[in-house]
Amino acid sequence: MASMEVDLAGISLRNPILSASGTFGHGVEMQHMVALDELGGLVSKTVTCQPRPGNPAPRIAETKAGFLNSIGLENRGIESYIESVLPEVESAGTVIITNIGGESVADYVAAAEALAGFDVISALEVNLSCPNVGGGRLPFSTDPKRAEEVMRAVSEVTDKPLWAKLSPNVTRIEEIACGAEAGGASAITAVNTLLGLGVDWRTGKPALATVVGGYSGIGMGPVALRCAWQCAQAVDIPVVGCGGIADAEDVLAFLAVGCHAVQVGTASFSDPGMLGRLAAEVEQLLDEAGVKDVQDVVGCMEASK
Amino acid sequence: MPAPPIDARSQNAHVLGVEPCGEDGVLLRIKPLEPAGPLRAGRFFMLRSPDDTAPAIPRPFSVYRQHDDGSIEFLIKVMGPGTRALARSSPGTELVCVGPLGNGFPEFGADVPQVMVAGGIGSAPFYMAIQQALAGSHGAKVAPEDLTLIYGGRKAGFLYDLEAFMDLGVRVLAATDDGSVGFHGNVLDCLRKQWEVENLPETVRLLTCGPEPMMEAVAHEAAVKNLECWVSLESYMGCGVGICNGCSLVTRPDGPLGEWPVAKACVDGPVFCTSAIEL
Ligand SMILES: Cc1cc2nc3c(=O)[nH]c(=O)nc-3n(C[C@H](O)[C@H](O)[C@H](O)COP(=O)(O)OP(=O)(O)OC[C@H]3O[C@@H](n4cnc5c(N)ncnc54)[C@H](O)[C@@H]3O)c2cc1C
Ligand SMILES: Cc1cc2nc3c(=O)[nH]c(=O)nc-3n(C[C@H](O)[C@H](O)[C@H](O)COP(=O)(O)O)c2cc1C
Ligand code: FES
Numbered sequence: 001m002a003s004m005e006v007d008l009a010g011i012s013l014r015n016p017i018l019s020a021s022g023t024f025g026h027g028v029e030m031q032h033m034v035a036l037d038e039l040g041g042l043v044s045k046t047v048t049c050q051p052r053p054g055n056p057a058p059r060i061a062e063t064k065a066g067f068l069n070s071i072g073l074e075n076r077g078i079e080s081y082i083e084s085v086l087p088e089v090e091s092a093g094t095v096i097i098t099n100i101g102g103e104s105v106a107d108y109v110a111a112a113e114a115l116a117g118f119d120v121i122s123a124l125e126v127n128l129s130c131p132n133v134g135g136g137r138l139p140f141s142t143d144p145k146r147a148e149e150v151m152r153a154v155s156e157v158t159d160k161p162l163w164a165k166l167s168p169n170v171t172r173i174e175e176i177a178c179g180a181e182a183g184g185a186s187a188i189t190a191v192n193t194l195l196g197l198g199v200d201w202r203t204g205k206p207a208l209a210t211v212v213g214g215y216s217g218i219g220m221g222p223v224a225l226r227c228a229w230q231c232a233q234a235v236d237i238p239v240v241g242c243g244g245i246a247d248a249e250d251v252l253a254f255l256a257v258g259c260h261a262v263q264v265g266t267a268s269f270s271d272p273g274m275l276g277r278l279a280a281e282v283e284q285l286l287d288e289a290g291v292k293d294v295q296d297v298v299g300c301m302e303a304s305k
Numbered sequence: 306m307p308a309p310p311i312d313a314r315s316q317n318a319h320v321l322g323v324e325p326c327g328e329d330g331v332l333l334r335i336k337p338l339e340p341a342g343p344l345r346a347g348r349f350f351m352l353r354s355p356d357d358t359a360p361a362i363p364r365p366f367s368v369y370r371q372h373d374d375g376s377i378e379f380l381i382k383v384m385g386p387g388t389r390a391l392a393r394s395s396p397g398t399e400l401v402c403v404g405p406l407g408n409g410f411p412e413f414g415a416d417v418p419q420v421m422v423a424g425g426i427g428s429a430p431f432y433m434a435i436q437q438a439l440a441g442s443h444g445a446k447v448a449p450e451d452l453t454l455i456y457g458g459r460k461a462g463f464l465y466d467l468e469a470f471m472d473l474g475v476r477v478l479a480a481t482d483d484g485s486v487g488f489h490g491n492v493l494d495c496l497r498k499q500w501e502v503e504n505l506p507e508t509v510r511l512l513t514c515g516p517e518p519m520m521e522a523v524a525h526e527a528a529v530k531n532l533e534c535w536v537s538l539e540s541y542m543g544c545g546v547g548i549c550n551g552c553s554l555v556t557r558p559d560g561p562l563g564e565w566p567v568a569k570a571c572v573d574g575p576v577f578c579t580s581a582i583e584l
Contacts (some may be wrong), residue, residue, distance in 0.1 A: 025306070032315055062362050271403075
């Protein structure tokens with residue numbers, strides 16, 4: 001039986017598999033369908049200071065090899081999160097990471113400040129990269145200086161480890177990763193969705209009401225893997241891989257390029273029970289390959305540092 | 306926090322049979338590995354065929370009938386790749402099966418007669434709704450003469466399993482746009498006609514499921530006549546369990562769902578009172 005435990009910037013995870021933000025609710029809702037203590041951790045849906053009703057419908061559309069969404073960070077705001085979600089997640093039996101979002105540096109700071117005193121939260125994931133707010137301009141994840149600025153400002157108001165979640169919609173993601181690291185990030189999450197679009201040419205209707213949205217799922221796998229590798233090469237903090245992971249083989253591929261953990265998103269829509277089984281499947285692959293410790297896979301790709 | 310129902314499972318199910326039904330439909334009978342308890346009409350499952358041509362994301366289908374052996378039947382209209390792959394599956398095939406999901410119809414009293422207005426495949430949730438109203442198994446027992454199904458479609462081939470509905474012993478009124486069966490016209494005209502000829506009391510409870518414009522028209526008629534009206538929505542769904550926020554609906558500010566401006570069709574519904582949401 002391979003050891004599955006990983007250390008992620010001071011947080012000990014039972015295994016390297018987490019839910020991806022926005023694709024698993026806040027996690028606890030799923031406790032009757034998924035054994036949450038089989039996961040390394042739960043990442044919440046992005047929480048913002050003010051409530052956000054989200055974008056108009058249609059907000060989702062399946063494509064040939066993935067999924068388009070323009071949810072627009074629908075959430076009831078940080079007060080509601082503190083009042084009605086946090087007391088519930090205490091009993092989840094796994095590590096809790098809260099993902100925070102905003103439209104300005106002040107928004108991120110206020111969200112981090114509001115959550116600073118809650119010990120149930122092991123880390124904050126700072127969503128620098130939502131394509132569905134501010135018209136997809138991605139101000140904080142396309143400029144290393146702005147990424148650094150947000151991370152620095154947030155790190156001044158909280159002692160919690162901060163993960164910076166980056167966008168793949170850039171030319172040199174490693175520069176953004178370095179900016180986030182310089183600003184005080186203790187891990188990088190790579191990556192959020194690609195920008196995408198769908199259309200029905202017969203009716204002329206775009207698949208999403210916002211026309212452009214985020215593209216996720218298996219089709220983005222190789223892009224995400226490349227992004228994760230570039231980040232892992234560039235920074236000294238751990239990288240959490242995300243994008244297109246659908247099975248245990250995919251999990252191990254992300255570890256091989258240097259990730260210490262992974263997040264699984266869209267695959268939960270194909271099978272909401274899958275996250276509860278994935279760690280066991282990874283363990284089985286390791287056992288079959290005679291690998292004793294999952295951490296031995298981390299960075300095993302030849303061209304990795 | 307909106308959560309999937311406590312009895313929902315993500316599991317596999319064996320196909321027991323697939324029978325053609327109507328012009329472009331099938332009756333799919335499956336047996337989940339872990340059978341569900343007695344299901345309320347209007348609840349649904351997400352189903353996916355293991356076929357390579359099937360989309361990765363399961364599709365939602367109302368429970369059509371539940372059998373004593375734990376098997377469940379679905380009435381499915383072939384629309385695109387997901388339904389096509391299910392229609393092609395053969396006995397023994399293992400499907401991905403997530404459910405039971407959603408709220409189903411509430412427990413109604415026997416205070417007023419019920420009229421169910423179905424368009425095409427929208428009839429699927431009403432078979433069990435009628436069975437359960439007759440038996441009084443969820444809510445009050447309703448006499449057969451107080452249950453009416455108005456079942457419309459473009460033509461005869463789109464009135465799926467019509468005979469089975471007729472055999473339930475309640476009043477079934479078929480309506481077709483081309484007049485090939487029953488009333489010549491749409492379901493709304495058929496409904497109005499019933500009132501006109503005093504075949505229906507003025508006060509009834511309306512339940513509707515079918516194409517959106519049809520449900521809107523029925524809801525509008527209900528609003529004009531100040532009647533209680535329930536819709537079973539067929540919204541586009543990503544997960545069916547409340548975790549993707551993809552199936553959003555606009556709620557009515559003064560309605561029973563509270564102040565939050567959006568609801569989730571999958572976990573707050575798919576059955577809603579028309580006072581709760583904007584159609
Ligand atoms: C709660 C619920 C219960 C339903 N019950 C039944 C039923 O009992 N029998 C039945 O035949 N159908 C039912 N539907 C509709 C059924 O889910 C869709 O027809 C099916 O998803 C189409 O998938 P496809 O891959 O074959 O076609 P696609 O190519 O995906 O779509 C064909 C057409 O169907 C629409 N559509 C696609 N996916 C969905 C979706 N998830 N929900 C609604 N519309 C969609 C598309 O906009 C398009 O117009 C139900 C839907 C819901 C939400
Ligand atoms: C429906 C949906 C909603 C999402 N919401 C968020 C969100 O609120 N915050 C965030 O940081 N990422 C969000 N994401 C991005 C995912 O967390 C993940 O980065 C992306 O989907 C790629 O992973 P995947 O291919 O495994 O889905 C969302 C993705 C989807 C599909
Ligand atoms: S379909 Fe995913 S939240 Fe309703």
